[in-house]
Amino acid sequence: MTSQTPVWFITAASSGFGKYIALEALSRGHKVIASARSTSRIQDLAEKGADTVVLDVTSPLPEIKKVAKEANDKYGHITHLVNAAGYILAGAVEETSPQEDYDTFNTNVFGALNVSKAFLPYIRATEGEKTISNFGSIASWSGGPGYGLYCGTKWAISGISESMRAELEPFGIKVTVIEPGYFRTGFLNAGARVNSEQRIKAYDDTLVGQVRAGLDATDNNQPGDVIKGSKVIVDILTHSGKAEGKDIPERVALGSDSPPYIKGKLERTEALLKEWNAITTDTDHK
Template identity: 55%
Template sequence: MAPVWFITAASSGFGHGMALSALERGHTVIATARKTSRIQDLADRGAHTLALDVTWPLADQQRIASDIIARHGRVDYLINAAGYILEGSVEECSPAEVQDVFNTNVFGIMNTIKAFLPHLRAQDAVSRPDGRELRATVVAFGSLGSWEGGAGYSAYGMTKFSTSALMESLHRELEPFRITAVTIEPGYFRTGFLNPGARVVSAERMAVYDDESTPTGKTRAALPAVDGKQPGDVVRGSKVAVDMLTGTGVAEGKKPVGDRIVLGSDCEQVIRGKCARTLSLLDEWQDVIRSTDYPKE
């Protein structure tokens, strides 16, 4: 049987790109979006489409999960691609705006996973090209922002740190059930993510943070300037992600993916820099860090 993919937010970006890549391999794809009219091109290519908003109540998502399993028998790859950026300083973002971005970027993903997990645990394990016997792969999207926060997008960074932590935890929780959990962490890719219609801006704007001599002001000017000029190619990134998840293509013969996939030279650079700075901090303060333990008997 062809592997079955269930993909949220398949109307654009990596959700759309991964759906196309899976379809090109002859896999079964259930693509979702808030409006199915936005994914008609995927339906035209053979995808099954349905309306889904990840912020819908858990009970609604559980009904959808049950219907999908009843119709298709299983889901091999559960891809959570929903998410958006909230631009605004900590002082500007309202509690409601922060709650909204968490509802989509974190809590919605968590509910979709919760809705499917009972079914994924119950289905049979199958052999993967990389030699693993797995029941399913659960995927969510972190980002470069999972590793390094930044002025002007703190709430978004909080959600991406949370998503990567969620998936790292799930990776360990689900291992006994032959289900693997993976975070995909892309750098800046040329998607519609930063388009004016997709980039959400805090309602309150304070002049002090518009000053381009401040870090927040620099970010505020840079985001629209970089839109459409990001270094990452989402078509290539999506194909590589699908290769790495399935153990085929560029991943053939390599060690199976662990709990994360990093995409983009800019994301690699940020992660290497963060790791180097963290190791330097630990080396500098090693004696002080260890001095807080109870004395060894």
């Protein structure tokens, strides 16, 4: 890492991981530029010493580029970009509307893409090691009834992040995708979770209905502590604390439930490949 003061730009810093990563970085004496759709939502971060800016990640790219330039001009460099904006769209695929589908991809995927595009010229120009962190989820690994669109966005983020890592490694930029399990944030609160406007009764007695009820029961009862999780993230991205001496990984399986969930998907996939290998691989020209 370079000896210059780390400068963080964080999207969706009004709550959840965005907020607590900002607080953790500030507690270490780092500079933080926190963004949200309204600065009134991040006034508490301003009181802790963060610079605050308005940013809606679904804005047109030229508008995001203006924010990126102003952020870089503030301290002359950006060392850490955190794309934390995202939400869950709950509903069966048949239930969610095309507009709802687009809106969730627009925030969860296109938002992260455009913010990265806007900031990359400045991050590439920054000396030393830099990082870009994109938020995936354990839902990056396995689809599920009642939240298929959310899974789709998080699969996309993980795939894009892996690709960006290979593309940006020559510039000293480490890209990682953070894949948390269930953490006790406001993510599932009524004001944050988006439910499909259409609700088809036929799904009520299926797994979709069970998931709807499960999300309600899980809200505010998740096992993960977002403050502890954010400390681990900052440790990893700065090679400090518990992560001292370690490289920044391609993905961060965050939370006690994340590695077992991922391992389960790997095991199911390996079993599937073994079962069908003799049939599905006999397809080459002879």
